[in-house]
Amino acid sequence: MQPNGKKDGNTHTLSVTVANKPGVLARIAHVFARRGFNIDSLVVSASVEGDFSRMTITATGDPGGLEQIIRQVNKLVDVIHCTDHTGEDIVLKELALIKVHTGPAARAEALQIAAHFGAASVDLTETSMILMATADSEQIDALLALLKKFKIVELVRTGKVVMARGEQPT
Amino acid sequence: MSINKLDGAQALVKCLENEGVEYIFGIPGGVTIPIFDAFVTTGTKIKFILCRHEQAATHMADGYARATGRPAVVLVTSGPGATNTLTGIMTAHMDSIPMIVVSGQVLAAMLGKDAFQEADIYGMTMPVVKHSYLVHAPNDIPRVVREAFHIATSGRPGPVLIDMPKNVSVGPFTADLRAEMDLPGYQPQPEAFDKAAVQAIAEALSRAVRPVILAGHGVIIADACAAVKLLAEKLNAPVVTTLLGKGGFPETHPLSLGMLGMHGTAYANKAVSECDLLLNIGSRFDDRILGLPALFCRNAVKIHIDIDPSEIGKMIVPDLHCVGDARLVVEQLLKQTSRLDTTDWLKRLNGYQRDYPLQYRRTDGLKVQHVVEEVYALTGGRAIAVTDVGQHQMWTAQFWKVDQRHNWLSSGGAGTMGYGFPAALGAQFGRPQDLVVAFVGDGGFQMTLCELATACVHKLPVKVFIMNNRYLGMVRQWQEMFYDDRRSGVDLEGNPDFAKLAEAYGARGLRLKRTADVRKIITRALEYNDGPCVVDCHVMKEENVFPMVPAGKALDDMLITAPGKRRKTAAGEKQ
Incomplete structure (x- = not known):
């Protein structure tokens, strides 16, 4: 059981708090690129304090290398802190918009599947619908697998965002 | 206005x-x-x-x-x-x-x-x-x-x-010239090191039988030199230095074993290979000092003191470490350590120093080592020594003993050819009262020799010894040793007459061609102080740097002398 939706030992979810200065994203991306790590997803948003941003980065690669990357990211002047939340008690969600090709005949079944995953229809036309799902990455994967029987025309996923549970700061 | x-x-x-x-x-x-x-x-x-x-x-x-x-x-x-x-x-x-x-x-x-x-x-x-x-x-x-x-x-x-x-x-x-810094993500706290970690390091030291201190550039940057010297003397522990750590611990000190690594002294590399505890102070375990990382210090407790947390475990995973300012950490360590009896260990190392000294023959022809030793002797070892990159850099590192920080300038991590000459000028600007000598290769010097103009304009009395072998020597050495002597792209045909070139800029130009003239020409160069002096030293074309740890070999697998002629490995067997 992997509570945070970790796929395997090589996928890590990092949370990075940064000062809102130009170039900070490029500097962080450089550290990953130089060590040959692929960034699977990246979300940047404002944090509670206006001068700072919060990044959530999912990356794949060997754990030893990642530890080094975390230390090097922490070393960047504009990074306040960078933590690996892999294996910790956290809430991890992502949002997906899925455009499915559905005629009137298939519509009901598609909606039924969506409802099971707590996804909602946010656009509906004669030939298509857009479903919006907010869930763990695994649940979204499962939803997509079931929707494959219809034609998935377009797919957008935000990438994961995380927050530590309870009093624990992220 | x-x-x-x-x-x-x-x-x-x-x-x-x-x-x-x-x-x-x-x-x-x-x-x-x-x-x-x-x-x-x-x-x-x-x-x-x-x-x-x-x-x-x-x-x-x-x-x-x-x-x-x-x-x-x-x-x-x-x-x-x-x-x-x-x-x-x-x-x-x-x-x-x-x-x-x-x-x-x-x-x-x-x-x-x-x-x-x-x-x-x-x-x-x-x-x-x-x-x-x-x-x-x-x-x-x-x-x-x-x-x-x-x-x-x-x-x-x-x-x-x-x-x-x-x-x-x-x-x-329209603002105030004094401004507050705004660096929420940059709060270095060198004094906030982990005292418990230092205690653990002290305990490990107390159990050591064959300790070695590895002094890196961090010792110089943090001015931990005095503290490291006290620690070495208290522990009776030998000290090896990295290329950039030269000057962090006096190399004329009886406990100094000189530089370790690819072209380090045999006894420094043997000490590191045979020690039971390595205390690394301010070195980042560069690949040029490790040999084969998996075999580096394989039987020793490895301790790493570094101000940069991202260096801990990057190349070598230490058994103990402490992130902090080298001087403050070592000063704390001094309070918690007691004397060690390392008599047997030092005796063994002295044996290595006797058996495997740095050596070369002066009779074959003019050699870089000879020029370096003579300049060292004639300057009393007090000059600021600057090198470029390549064979001459390694020979200078081997034979020029540095006793004080800031008196040794060499491009280490980057290995930048063209560094030496302008760096020597910068050193002379910064310390106008001190003697600056630069040892450069004929390859590297030509990458930045345009600064002869700058040196002449400001009458900087820098002595530049061009170790001219008309080769890109280090590459030629590798080609000879590892590529069956297939020479490719290393012949510096077309070299100018460097002495004439220097004179054209208005500098003093001298030539050194014969072993017999070494002392005379160097003295002449040292006596000229009205501006830069360039000495074109026609050194032997095909001399190689030894000892050498071939790439991919462990430190104790070094070649102490040239293979083929009188090959001796660290184990001592003849081949």
Whole structure:
């Protein structure tokens, strides 16, 4: 059981708090690129304090290398802190918009599947619908697998965002 | 012009002045004309040194910084002026040198539009700077300059780039010249090291039978030299130094084993291979000192003291470590350690020193080692020694014993050919009273020899010994040893007559061709102080550097002498 939706030992979810200065994203991306790590997803948003941003980065690669990357990211002047939340008690969600090709005949079944995953229809036309799902990455994967029987025309996923549970700061 | 109404360029000059800047090294260009104008209009005391190439300007600043321990400043124009500094910035970054590079930039409104002499130097330098700035408004200048100096000099030092668009230089400045820093993500706390970790290190030391102290550049940067000396004497522990750690512990001290690594002394490498505890103070376990990392110090407790947390476990996973300022940590350690009896261990190492000394024959012909030893003897070892990169660098590192920090300047991590000569000039600017000798190769010297002009203009009495073997010698050595002597791209045919070339610039040019003349010519060079003196030393073409740890071999697998002739491995067997 992997509570945070970790796929395997090589996928890590990092949370990075940064000062809102130009170039900070490029500097962080450089550290990953130089060590040959692929960034699977990246979300940047404002944090509670206006001068700072919060990044959530999912990356794949060997754990030893990642530890080094975390230390090097922490070393960047504009990074306040960078933590690996892999294996910790956290809430991890992502949002997906899925455009499915559905005629009137298939519509009901598609909606039924969506409802099971707590996804909602946010656009509906004669030939298509857009479903919006907010869930763990695994649940979204499962939803997509079931929707494959219809034609998935377009797919957008935000990438994961995380927050530590309870009093624990992220 | 009223000084009350400054523009951005004038504010920049004032701020640099407030940081105590003495010299700025560089070359002007279109977008930096306002800054050069501000040198005049502010009547600043800062002296601008006009170099002949921007790369050389960065090395000159680097040499100034290494010889004085103070940050150095470079000023170049946009585009090619800025890109020419990349090698020097990377050299400073690899060796943790505090340097501020101010580059002019095109008007902010033209950024990203391929304007004349526009280069995204902010983006290009990102992987090789400690931090960088693209200044947006004149009023940001005091904060940016303050932060740049703080970042460059604190924690683990490094280069900082300040990219100044022309509109920022000419725009009106209306703020206070003193500004607060705003660096929430940069709070180095060298004094906040883990006391429990130091206690654990002290306990490990008390159990050591065959300890070795590895002194790196961090010892010099943190001025931990006195503390490390006390610790070594208290523990009776031998000390090996890295290339950049030379001067951190006196190499004439009986406990010094000299430099370790690929071309280190046999006894230093044997000490490291056979020790039961390695205390690394301020070295980043560079690959040139490890041999085969998996076999490095394989039976020893490995301890790493470093100010940079990202160095812990990067190359070698230590058994114990402490992140902090080398001086403060070692001073704390001194309080908690007691004397060790290492008599047997030192006896064994003394045996190695006797059996495997650094050696060469003076009778074969003129050798770099001979010249280095003679210059050392004639200067009493008190000169600031600067090297370029290659064979001569390794020989100088082997034979030139450094007793004081800031007296040894060499490009380590980057291995930048062309570094030595301009760095020596920078050192002479920073320490005008001290003797500066530079050992360079004929290859490296030709990469930055245009600075002969700068040296002559300022009458810098630097002695430059060109170890001229008409080869790119280190590559030739590798080709001979590992590529069946298939020589490719290493013959420096077309070398000029360096003595004549020096004279053409107005420097003194001397030639050294015969072993018998070594002392005479060096004395003549040392006696000339009206400007630079270049000694073209025609050394043997095909001498190789030994000992050598071949790439991919363990440290104790080193070749102590040339294979084929009188091959001896560390184990002592003849082959």
